[in-house]
Amino acid sequence: MEKIVFATNNKNKLNEIRDILGSTMHILSLHDINCHEEIPETGATIEENALIKARYVKEKYGYDCFADDTGLEIKSLNNAPGVYSARYAGDEHNSEKNMQKVLDNLKNKTDRSAQFRTCIALIKGDKEYLFEGKIEGKIITEKRGDSGFGYDPIFMPDGYDQTFAELGNNIKNKISHRALAVKKLINFLQDQ
DSSP states (O other): OOEEEEOOOOHHHHHHHHHHHTTSSEEEOTGGGTOOSOOOOOOSSHHHHHHHHHHHHHHHHOOOEEEEEEEEEEGGGTTEEETTGGGTTOTTOOHHHHHHHHHHHTTTOSOOEEEEEEEEEEEETTEEEEEEEEEEEEEOSSOOOSSSOTTGGGEEETTOSSOHHHHOHHHHHHHSHHHHHHHHHHHHHHHO
16 A cells, blocks of 8 residues: 655644545654654745645655645635634634634624635655645634534535534535545546
8 A cells, every 4th residue: 555644743634634535545644754843834825835844744754745734715804814724813723712813803794705725735756736625615603513623613614504513524524625635636646
């Protein structure tokens, strides 16, 4: 079975990717390859951040690798938090504070439309590839549900009357922005 590194320390993301990929590939985490340093995310876009992380692992550890970056883009907030989604309310990556800041910033807004966008950067051999997935929806007025992570309790995807956190991982992992990007990644890898 082919081994590839997913450049993340986020256990939620790692489990989600492993669930989506199933037994098609052996996914190694940064921990598995003894990469314990914090990889800087200094890009101005989610595409740049994904590439920075993948290049770091490839250059320093030599593994074929993929990395993702995800942003929640809210139309009436000029697509904020966007590239700053994980640290919207501060560098401590606190989901509760991030959600509260979004809800506070949307208090007087009527347009609550939003989208989650994931970009996956793959480095295989000496070539780089990008895959994008996005799902549109809206930000509701209060948190609902207790599965998932990040902004899942306040994001309701179009066509559903429940948030990602209420839908549960089985449904979310079939329809999410990350699932859509991963499907493109898998299709590409299987065609190789």
